[in-house]
Amino acid sequence: MNAKIKETLLNPIFKGNPITVLVLGICSSLAVTVTLKGALVMSLSVIVVTGVSSLILSILRNTIPSRVRIIVQLVVVAMMVILVDQVLKSFEATYAIDKQLSVYIGLIITNCIVMGRIEAFALGNKPWPSTLDGIANGAGYGLILIVVAFFRELLGSGTLFGFDVLGRFGYVTNNLVILPPFALILLGCIVWLQRSIQKDLQEK
Amino acid sequence: MNTNSNVYTVIYTTVIVVVVAAVLALVSQSLKSRQDANERADTISQMLTAAGYGTKAEFGKMGNAAVLEKYASEIEEAFTIGTDGARKADLPEGKVFSPKELKALNYIIKDEEKAAEAELPVFIFKNGKTVVPIYGAGLWGPVWGYVSFENGTATFTGAYFDHESETAGLGAKIKDDPEFQARFVGKQADFGASERSSVFEIVKGGVSGESGAIDNKIDAITGATMTSKGLDEAIDTWLYAYRAYFNANAAPEEEPAEPMEEEPIAEEE
Numbered sequence: 001m002n003a004k005i006k007e008t009l010l011n012p013i014f015k016g017n018p019i020t021v022l023v024l025g026i027c028s029s030l031a032v033t034v035t036l037k038g039a040l041v042m043s044l045s046v047i048v049v050t051g052v053s054s055l056i057l058s059i060l061r062n063t064i065p066s067r068v069r070i071i072v073q074l075v076v077v078a079m080m081v082i083l084v085d086q087v088l089k090s091f092e093a094t095y096a097i098d099k100q101l102s103v104y105i106g107l108i109i110t111n112c113i114v115m116g117r118i119e120a121f122a123l124g125n126k127p128w129p130s131t132l133d134g135i136a137n138g139a140g141y142g143l144i145l146i147v148v149a150f151f152r153e154l155l156g157s158g159t160l161f162g163f164d165v166l167g168r169f170g171y172v173t174n175n176l177v178i179l180p181p182f183a184l185i186l187l188g189c190i191v192w193l194q195r196s197i198q199k200d201l202q203e204k
Numbered sequence: 205m206n207t208n209s210n211v212y213t214v215i216y217t218t219v220i221v222v223v224v225a226a227v228l229a230l231v232s233q234s235l236k237s238r239q240d241a242n243e244r245a246d247t248i249s250q251m252l253t254a255a256g257y258g259t260k261a262e263f264g265k266m267g268n269a270a271v272l273e274k275y276a277s278e279i280e281e282a283f284t285i286g287t288d289g290a291r292k293a294d295l296p297e298g299k300v301f302s303p304k305e306l307k308a309l310n311y312i313i314k315d316e317e318k319a320a321e322a323e324l325p326v327f328i329f330k331n332g333k334t335v336v337p338i339y340g341a342g343l344w345g346p347v348w349g350y351v352s353f354e355n356g357t358a359t360f361t362g363a364y365f366d367h368e369s370e371t372a373g374l375g376a377k378i379k380d381d382p383e384f385q386a387r388f389v390g391k392q393a394d395f396g397a398s399e400r401s402s403v404f405e406i407v408k409g410g411v412s413g414e415s416g417a418i419d420n421k422i423d424a425i426t427g428a429t430m431t432s433k434g435l436d437e438a439i440d441t442w443l444y445a446y447r448a449y450f451n452a453n454a455a456p457e458e459e460p461a462e463p464m465e466e467e468p469i470a471e472e473e
Contacts, residue, residue: 034372065213072220079224086231090238092268095246102369156373175427178373 008132012140014198019144020191021201024112029145029187030180032104036161039149041088041097043142045105047135049080050114054122054134061123073118074109081109113137148186152177240302241268247300248275253364254350255333259382260364272298280330284323287313289448292323301325303366306339306348313445324445333361336446340438343430345369347378347438351388356453358395358418363388365435375431387422393439394418395447403443406436 018024025046032042053076057064064072085105088098098105108114117137122130153159156177158166167173176182195201206212249263249271257278263271275298282295301309312322327335332355339348349365363385365378377384397403405421408429424432443450 063207063216065207065216067208068213068217071217075220075224079228082228083231086235086239089242090235092242092245095242096264099246175373179371 005129005132008129009136012133012137013143014140014194017140017144017194018113018116018137019141019187020194022113022116024116025141026184026187028104028107028111029141029148030183032101033145033149033152033183034156034178035100035153036146036149037097038101039142039145041094042101042104043138043145045084045088046108046111046113046141047138048084049077049108050117050134050138051131052134053077053080053114054118055127055131057118058122058125058127058130064123069123070115070119073115077114077118078109081106084108111141113141144187144190147190148183151186152183156182243302244300245271247302248272250364250366251275251300251327251335251350252278254352254362255327255329255331255335256352256362257329257331278330280328282325282327284325285446285449287319287322287324287445287448289450289452295325301337303339303346303348303368306337307346310339310441314441319445322445324449326446326449328355336442338365338438338442340434340441342367342370342378342434343375343428344371347431347435349378351439351443353393353450358392358450360388360391360393367431370431371428374425375428377425377428378431378435381425384425390419391422392418392420393443393450394420395443395450397444397447400440400444401437403440403447404436406432406439408432 012018016022019026019029028042033039053073056076057073060072060076085098088094088105117134121133125133150160153161154165155174158164158171158173207216245268249260249266252258252263252271252274253260255278257274263274266274282299284292284295286292309322309324312318313324325337329335329352333352334355335350335352337348337350339346341347345368347365347367347370349363351360352362353359354361365385367376367379370376370378391404393404394402403420406424407421408424411421411423424436
């Protein structure tokens, strides 16, 4: 494990986090963070999509005509998204969650992280580092999703992973937390926190 | 090799698209039966929930096989009726209606010219409950579900609703909030209503004062006006289509009239 691969893996988790630093994938992070279960499945789906599409496109990178490269990327990413959706629908355990996430699984294709990393990384690097980059960016996205979902499910429904946590203490659930604007407020707080720790991100 | 020539580009994109299409078609074909089985078990658990055999969460934990078994052992009969209330045909064993099939039926019953052709499903369970589906438009997408009645009456005994994309925490409560579904229990549908819209009412701002002879109003969901309205309309539309059946069955001694599909007068003349 050399330093470069370590950097590829760790950078997107914190220092170059796709949501808080690159501000990509905001829309879906507002939509699917009402419950932890949904956020977890969404994160895993994005990791699979970014990882595998980065791998495929990195293998193909020298053969793709540059004029239609975005279209080729789209076709591959769309294929992965449909595959993930189909697989989630096929298992008893994930069927209900897929139903709950409804259109957002399909909308992974519009998630800027996927296309952004392919364009910026996979088309210029060998397959192995590209796959790692894809997975790490998916994980960076997933980490934020899970943090946001933790607070939203806890304060909005009084539960964690569907188990009653605050309800037994007579907690009255907060409707604002369930609505998308609160996710934006939470994201703002996370960005604030990160920038106060990581001073080099602050703009002068 | 020149990867930027026109010929190369056209061939390359064609090959990519064909390969992707083939992969997707293959996967879709091989997973279809599993997906249909999941959808079917989901629909059945919705019907069982409406009929009062348990909660949706319990059925979710039971697993598909147990849900199907429960349904097979509890269903008394399942058949279709016309909007005139006459029985049309028995449903094949284990047949249920997917949201897609309900959508197709919804178009038929909303169309005044075609409504007479509709074949509306009725499910009668061994615990004496009649379960019928409803389907309509919510705020962002379709809403549908099942309501149950005590056999031979217009009194609700349960309801379960589902939706595609109502707002989480607001409109989604029609599905997630058992308290909302429980509001239906003991209420009645006005099958004698002259207008479709007054068969059942989901009222904004609370049910106030004394309702008429028929208690057919429940409180809407706070913050989900459009979903409540859509659900109200779905219930109205479907129950209005079923009114002849329920009216015929509510009268205790009367057997449902024999189907009179052909007009005998036409032949006599």
